Amino acid sequence: MVRSIPKLLIIVLAAVLAFGTTSCNSKKKLAKQEYEANLMQAKKDLNSIIDGSSTLSLDDKENLVEAIKGMNLDDPEVNDLIAQAEAVLADERSALI
Helix, strand or coil, X not given: CCCHHHHHHHHHHHHHHHHHHHHHHHHHHHHHHHHHHHHHHHHHHHHHHHHCCCCCCHHHHHHHHHHHXXXXXXXXXXXXXXXXXXXXXXXXXXXXC
16 A cells, blocks of 8 residues: 555646646636737727827827837837827827917
8 A cells, every 4th residue: 555655646746747737838828819919909009099090089099008018018010009109199299289
């Protein structure tokens, strides 16, 4: 009986490791999907600001751009869109003055 305990322990540890790593993979996959969804939404929101189709107020647009910047998406296309959106918002803001 004493000899079977180490074998049982090894089997249990192997099972825990196997299921534990699939859990990590699932979390990584979910994080990647969430990142991709945030990236697509950010592009959509920024493009609507740039092309003038956004119905948000100027303050809300500025807050949205700041929120997108705060996501730290680190995507060259999003970074370019942020710069374009900030230029559009600066023009809108100066037109109000």
